[in-house]
Amino acid sequence: TGVFPSYVIELMNIGEWTGRVEEVCGALSRYYEEEDELRESVRSAVSYPVIMIGMMFIVVFVLLRQVLPVFMLVFRQLGASAGGMTQMLIGISDALSRYYLVFAVIMAAAVLLFLYFYHTRRGQQQFRRFAEHFPPTRRFTERLALMRFVNALQMMHAAGMDAYTSLDLSARIVENASVCRRIDACKALLMEGRSFSEAIGEAELFDRSEE
Numbered sequence: 001t002g003v004f005p006s007y008v009i010e011l012m013n014i015g016e017w018t019g020r021v022e023e024v025c026g027a028l029s030r031y032y033e034e035e036d037e038l039r040e041s042v043r044s045a046v047s048y049p050v051i052m053i054g055m056m057f058i059v060v061f062v063l064l065r066q067v068l069p070v071f072m073l074v075f076r077q078l079g080a081s082a083g084g085m086t087q088m089l090i091g092i093s094d095a096l097s098r099y100y101l102v103f104a105v106i107m108a109a110a111v112l113l114f115l116y117f118y119h120t121r122r123g124q125q126q127f128r129r130f131a132e133h134f135p136p137t138r139r140f141t142e143r144l145a146l147m148r149f150v151n152a153l154q155m156m157h158a159a160g161m162d163a164y165t166s167l168d169l170s171a172r173i174v175e176n177a178s179v180c181r182r183i184d185a186c187k188a189l190l191m192e193g194r195s196f197s198e199a200i201g202e203a204e205l206f207d208r209s210e211e
Contacts, residue, residue, distance in 0.1 A: 007148065010172040018155050018157075
């Protein structure tokens with residue numbers, strides 16, 4: 001139907017393979033409840049500062065574009081000279097007066113990009129790929145992918161499935177390209193006759209801090 005995330009679909013598939021559909025449903029329920037609580041906490045913590053910043057931006061914009069030119073006119077009529085900081089503000093005010101349409105277009109584009117990345121599936125996928133390569137968020141996305149991978153792998157192991165099949169099915173819920181490459185390397189090492197622990201170590205699936 002295209003309604004459910006790929007993580008839900010693949011984890012349900014694993015539940016069917018292992019005969020643990022009920023356990024998978026319970027785990028998904030807890031996972032998405034916690035994710036929803038976290039999202040609400042982040043939204044409530046961020047929304048107020050964002051609103052305040054937006055209001056401050058509007059106030060500063062009005063001051064620079066409408067109020068400051070009036071004061072500068074008064075200064076000129078009195079024959080007073082403006083200081084360095086005042087001259088800088090005058091330059092900003094002139095730029096806003098001349099190019100306010102450009103600034104408005106930039107702000108509108110920023111809002112549209114936010115809505116695209118936040119509310120559309122394609123935008124979320126593109127943002128996820130960006131987060132995988134952006135240094136401040138790269139490690140977090142890898143840890144999230146590994147957490148999902150390990151949860152699925154644990155269910156496979158508990159069901160008595162062999163290591164290669166467990167890796168193959170568990171890899172389907174991973175949406176991080178770097179982790180997928182390491183899982184593929186681990187599978188290749190298993191095919192060469194390595195033990196499961198040796199394959200995980202040689203493929204560097206987990207770093208030392210995670211081990």
